[in-house]
Amino acid sequence: MLDEVSGHIEDAPLSNALSERYLAYALSTIMSRSLPDARDGLKPVHRRLIYAMHQLKLDPRSGFKKCARVVGDVMGKFHPHGDSSIYEALVRLAQEFSSRFPLIEGQGNFGNIDGDNAAAMRYTESRLTGIAEFLLRGIDENAVDFRPTYDGEESEPVVLPGAFPNLLANGAAGIAVGMATSIPPHNAGEVCAAAVHLVQNPEASTQELLKHLRGPDFPTGGELVEDEATLLAAYESGRGSLRTRARWTKEAQKNGTWVIVVTEIPYQVQKSRLIEQVALLLQEKKLPLLGDIRDESAEHIRLVLEPKARTVDAEMLMASLFRATALETRFALNMNVLDGGRTPRVMGLKALLRCWLDHRHEVLVRRSNHRLEAIARRLEILDGYLVVYLNLDEVIRIIRSEDQPRPVLMKAFSLSETQAEAILNMRLRALRRLEEQEIRGEHKKLSAEQKGLQALLGDAGKRWDKIVTEINEVRETFGAGALGARRTKISAAAPVVEIVAEALVEREAITVILSQKGWIRAQKGHLADDAELKFKEGDRLDCLLRCESTDRITLLATNGRVYTLKASELPRGRGDGQAIRLLIDLANEDGVLRLFLPDANGKYLVASSAGRGFVVPGAELSSERRAGKTILALRPGEEWAACVPAKGDHVAVIGSNRKLLVFPLVEVPEMPKGAGVALQKYKDGSLSDVKVFTLAEGLTWRLGDKTRTEPKLTEWLGVRAQVGRMPPNGFPKSGKFGGEAG
Structure with a gap:
């Protein structure tokens, strides 16, 4: 057989080989490393640690053992990985600032909240806590399945019985291949209360469960600042972001x-x-x-x-x-776990509790059946003992006279082989009268227990009542006292303090200066229009904006995007300033249309060079992103040409072809962003200027130092997207209405 296989080479496409191997690696990472099991809330390394310590008899009443001994057992028997990763997992289970309910009690230096590492495992000692005992309760009573270890020499539990709601109580975090999990710790008493409510009300909603489980309860305390709607959405879907503060x-x-x-x-x-x-x-x-x-x-x-x-x-x-x-962080809630069928999926609060409760039900049934089998075996033996006491002389005679007493006893008293063997192994002192009374008492007690277990297995209601009793025991044990008291304060959503930026900066009058070549600076005080300013050779003034150091300045670019600049962060002094393109992501081919302070409660008419536009709320003309925010969607060859206050009831628009059109403002839609609608139709030309005004007051434009108003506009009135007519006599040749832009 070896000769047939030896030297055999089988060709396979590289893509197939890679995908098969990568899939195997991904499944191994997801199933055996990164995601916790929803039933006991443990990853494999944690489960193996606790089971190995159980085998070493490191219960809370025993002495401590060196962590090196524990890590050695785990690595040699169950977890064939590096000792450092196993020890790190052990340390985390023992740190009170990492685990809300520590499963391991440490002795020695186990690190601190400053980030200092634990001492080497040869110096530290550990044992299990009472919480770990609850997780293990029933492990030796066929409560869960076992599987062979990696080398086949031992067996390990697939999952622990999990009488303690560890997944929600201690939380979990891990990164697998293509997925991750992040579950915050919770208060064990609240988790138990929610679980009991779900048992008694199987159709309960997540909102009802959150009346019992109020939210995360972190071991380091802090304050959760989220509203009820945010919490409900997060726990309903299994995903969300929760804001926590010191x-x-x-x-x-x-x-x-x-x-x-x-x-x-x-x-x-x-x-x-x-x-x-x-x-x-x-x-x-x-x-x-x-x-x-x-x-x-x-x-x-x-x-x-x-x-x-x-x-x-x-x-x-x-x-x-x-x-x-x-001092304020966001906890990313992502309740991605292995469900009861060991399938990775994101589960909401109700689904997680239901999965744990179903596991507790299965454990109860298996433990009950295991106990019934043990009782049946013991009752069989006790029945045999009672036969001895009823026929003591005959039993002694058979044992003394027969070479093979077992078959004779079995035939004479209709005994099973197990009963006959037990009788033959009895000690003489067990034949006392007192011993007979004890056996009859044990028989009666076991018979009553057997009857109770049979009734339990035959009635689902009794089983769930038993589970509620067990959960309440956990709640009374770990939901009270210093350990069970809630540490994280649950508050309503904290208001965003908008004036913080103003408080951080000394308020003073400044003038922002932008040159045509894109150099920006700020000078103290409000400069006059005719103030003497210096620029680089070949450069000159493009925009002068009087504002305050606490203002947030809006910059409109010809690429259709809006940017926000903090006045306090602009370079000061009489120098050349700083290139605007170092402050925002503005391409070299794009220019600055306007620099101004928008009215957040006002509205503005924006338009492209092609004569398309719309009305945008002033609150939309800001962006916290360096890359800005698109307001006006432009086609190739177009630019953002105008942004004017929408104060009035009519729009006057003039093109480079010297055609003026006036139409009602209501014909222009209001939207936060978009391509807009046609304001004026051009055969050859583009938008020159646009203005919003009140028709009853007439259309005003500036001509030099003077202004002129045209009250009779019937000749130019029309509807949106028409061509228009030549403007009145005296209209500027520049095609601009002039005056204040904003």
């Missing part, structure tokens, strides 16, 4: 001064890195309201934040820190 208090000091004391920080944020981040921002002068930060932590977290001055508002200071630092 908890803080304001402490009064001497002479009217005060400090902020942070006592809890968001989950998975390292305290040392948080302090480094704040210190760096202080050094870069990006936190002008904060004076200093001190770490006074000992056993508990205590970060002291000193304001720049006593007049600083505490809420404003914390709002600026929440915006700029890890």
Whole structure:
């Protein structure tokens, strides 16, 4: 046979070989490494750790053993991977700031919230906690299936019995191939309450369950700032983003001064890195309201934040820190797990609880059947013992006189082979009268237990009542006291403090100067139109905008996009300034149409060079992205040509072909973005200018230093998208209405 296989080469397409091998790797990562099982909430490495420690008899009442011994057993028997990854998993299960309900109790240095690593495994010791005992309860009673280990020498559980709701209580995080999981920790008492409610009300909605399970409960505490609708949507779908913040208090000091004391920080944020981040921002002068930060932590977290001055508002200071630092983070909720059939899928809260409850039901049935079998075996033996006491003399005679007493006993008293063997193995002192009474008492007790178990297995209602009793035991054990008390405060959605930017910058009058070649700068004070300005050789003024240092300036580009510039971040002084293209993503072929401060409550008429346009709300004319936001969709060869306030009831539009058209403003649609509709029709030409005005007041334009108003516009009135007529006498040859643009 070996000769037939040896030297055989089979050709296969590389794409097929790669896809098969990559699929095998992906499945291995998903099933055996990254995703937890919804039934016990454990990944394989955690399950193997707990089972190996169970085999080593490291229960909460025993002594500690070196972690190196535990890691060695896990690696040698169950988990053929590196010892460092196994030890890291063990450490995380023991860290009180990582696990809401630690499954392992550590002795020695297991790291800290500053991010310091645990000591080497040869120095640390560990044992299981009471919570792990609940996860293992029934493991030796055929509660779950076992499978061979990687080398076939041992067997390991496919899943633990899981009397403790570990998946939701401790959460999970992992990255597989093409998918990931991120489940926050929760309060075990609340999880148990929600599970009991689901047992008693199988049709309960997620909203009803959230009355019991209020939201995440992180081991490091903190504050969850999300509204009920956001929480409901996240737990309904299994995906969402939850905002968490540090908890803080304001402490009064001497002479009217005060400090902020942070006592809890968001989950998975390292305290040392948080302090480094704040210190760096202080050094870069990006936190002008904060004076200093001190770490006074000992056993508990205590970060002291000193304001720049006593007049600083505490809420404003914390709002600026929440915006700029890890004192506020977002937890990505992605409840992607292996369900009861070991299929990876994203599950909502109700589905997760149902999966755990169904597993508890299966465990109860299997444990009950296992116990019934054990009772049946014991009752069979006890029945045989009772035969002995009823026929003691004859049994002794047979044993003494017969060479093969077993078959004779079986025939004489209709005994089974098991009963006969048990009788032959009895000790003489077991023939006492007292022993007979004990056997009869045990027989009666086991018979009653057998009857109760048979009734339990025959009635689904009794089984679920039993499960509720077990869940309530977990709730009473781990849902009360210091361990079970809720740590994370659930608050309503925190309002966004819009004035934080103003508070961070000293308010002062400035003038923004933009040159034609795209150089921008700001000078202190409001400059006059005829102020003397210096530019690079061959460059000149394009735009002069008077504003304040706290303003957010809108820039309209000819490419149809809108950008927002913070006035406080513009270069100051009398130099050349900075190229506008270094502040925003603006291509060399695109120019600046306009620089202004839009009225968020107002409306604007925007138009392209092809004469298409629409009305856009002023609130849309801003973008926090460096790449800007598209407002006007342009076709090849077109540019953004106009943006004017939509104050009035009619639109006047004139093209480069010197044709003027006036039509009602209501004919122009309002939209946040788009290509727009035709304002004026051109055969040869393009849009020259557009204006919104009130018809009763007449159309006004500027001619030099004077203005002229045409009250009678009947000749030019029409509907949108017409050609129009030649403008009145005295209309500027430039084809512009002139005057203030915005």
